Amino acid sequence: MGIEWMHWHISSVIGVLIFAGVVIGLNVWHAISPGYARKGFLPITTTRGERAFVSILSFMFICILWLAFVPKVHVIWSLPISGVLIFIMLKWG
Numbered sequence: 778m779g780i781e782w783m784h785w786h787i788s789s790v791i792g793v794l795i796f797a798g799v800v801i802g803l804n805v806w807h808a809i810s811p812g813y814a815r816k817g818f819l820p821i822t823t824t825r826g827e828r829a830f831v832s833i834l835s836f837m838f839i840c841i842l843w844l845a846f847v848p849k850v851h852v853i854w855s856l857p858i859s860g861v862l863i864f865i866m867l868k869w870g
Contacts, residue, residue, distance in 0.1 A: 796833065803829055817870045828870045832863040 803826055806812075812825035819831070836859045843855035 799829060799833070819866075819870045823870065825867075828867050831870065832866040835859070835862055835866065 807825070814822045814824050816822050817828075819828070823831070839859045839862065840852055840855050843850075843852050847855075
């Protein structure tokens with residue numbers, strides 16, 4: 778029994794590795810410097826991990842919207858938009 782049914786591509790492997798890196802990085806960062814809840818531009822008080830979670834969801838939402846509304850342009854071009862949004866969300870969210 779293997780994982781042949783999953784049809785892994787390099788993009789899915791990179792995505793899983795980035796997600797794992799974010800989770801591991803947040804754990805290490807929390808061990809070194811524990812976070813605290815704060816109020817940013819988001820309508821709720823959030824911790825560092827919650828802002829990262831919302832950023833990841835926003836990233837996926839932007840990629841799905843890109844595929845829905847701009848299907849002829851490769852999805853890789855949505856990454857700069859997502860990157861800026863993630864930076865803003867983590868910094869000021």
